[in-house]
Amino acid sequence: MSKDLSYDAVMARRPEIMKNSSGIDFSIFESGSIAFDYERMMKEAGFSIEEIQKIQSENGVGNTPIIELRNLTALARKIAPEGKGARIFIKDEAANASGSFKARRASTAVYQAKKLGYKGVVSATSGNYGAAVASQAAMYGLKCIVVQECYDSRGVGQPEIIEKARKCEALGAEVVQLSVGPELFYTFLTILEETGYFNASLYTPFAVAGVETLGYEIAMQFREKFGKDPDVVMATNAGGGNLTGTARGLKKAGAQSQIVAASVDLSGLHMASDTQFNKKSFTTGHTGFGMPYSTWPDRSDVPRSAARPLRYIDRYLTVHQGEVFYITEALASLEGLEKGPAGNTSLTAAFALAQELDQDQMIVVQETEYTGAGKHIQPQLSFARDNGIEVKFGDPKDEVPGKNIILPLHPSMITANDADVIHMRRSLIKNYISNYKVTPTEADLEFLAAETNSNVEFVKEVIASL
């Protein structure tokens, strides 16, 4: 008898489909209450740094160069207060197979799929991760399906996502494209069930462990070159895996660098809105993912996400779309480097933050990504204009996402705004309490303290205030 493929029936089979497609029984890490054993999950279901280094070095991933951006640093110093203007570096993750740091996540996920005997991998992603999974699947001889949210109801596709589809297909993957909406997950589940392939989720322990080498390499490269760790490691934040993996890798190397998240401010735009879908010029690395995923990590496509960024974030900066476009152009004109939007988001925040720090301090922006047709500032700004977004010079503070893009009149107008991390920690605790509806145990309180990089007193105080 064929299975009931209605929405409700498929969603009801979700736990079974997830278990069969990930090879992980998440229940063994559960406490039965709010808490679960995150570190045990990372240890038992993930990989050690040494194992990951071996997997990645055999598959065109990792050991990417660090490049110092001397001219961009000099520009920051021109406008910074006397003596300020930290040195800015990038880790050129575009050098990975598939052109972004996502190759690190895919390398471990696809390795695991192969090891467990799956014939293929499926990934739900509109981002660089699709190409990363496709690339690794090609190397291992596995089949690959990428499920993308790509078009609005007019059939207009986001140029950046269309380019990512092209790259997936170029690497031999099958691409299934959908219009806007979270029901993509339903289609994703039907494909997992139909094929019996591995769920190459971005949020499994192996995928996030794959990023740990990024943080580890940063520490090793800086120690070798400068004899010390960078003062600040800046990570563009969306789903949280990039920041989590990097921070964990830095910790494993014993580095004490400050971990700063950066996202493009897209406040006011609804991520599941058909009419707003093509009003944004950033498809990821924005607050529309960064905020909800930070304050409720288990909204992802696995029961317990390995990406838990609030455990590691020391500071969270937001920047405007127009500021990122400006810095992207400056990077090309002053450094001779053409890179895609994701890394340039944290680079923009780094440009602003450098002006607060002393000249002997060092900030590393931990990723770059490839650029090309669709995922480049020229088509993005052109597309914005075609979709009724006003693009003009002015004060970026006046930017209203979905209405306009304001390119700064002068680089001194580029600022990074502090998101309220304490408020985010409170939101995370509140989300757990309202979702689980239990009286927190002692273990829950300690878990929530770890989740929020705080302490049990803070957790108790937040719970009492609810």
Add this chain to the structure above:
Amino acid sequence: MVKKGEWVLIHRIVLEPAKRIPQVPDDTKKVPLELWTKGYLQEDANIGDEVSVLTRTKRIEKGTLLEVNPYYKHDFGKFVPELITISEQVKEILFGGADNE
């Protein structure tokens, strides 16, 4: 007529508007969830016909035939003059002045 075995793009409705989940915003509730995918056409057909295709992973997908030999049309967009202005500005701030002319 499109011949069996040609590489084609198809489209189908996954969920009609009435079946959209409660969590989606009102504008999204008014439109269906749509799907596009590509594969080898399984029978001779005309554009607009309901067809089956065999995808790269050897799955059968059904939908309306949209295009034969579909290709990518995304590009670098129209010229954005502001980008040259930014380029000139940052170079001027850093390297400008009479000494460099």
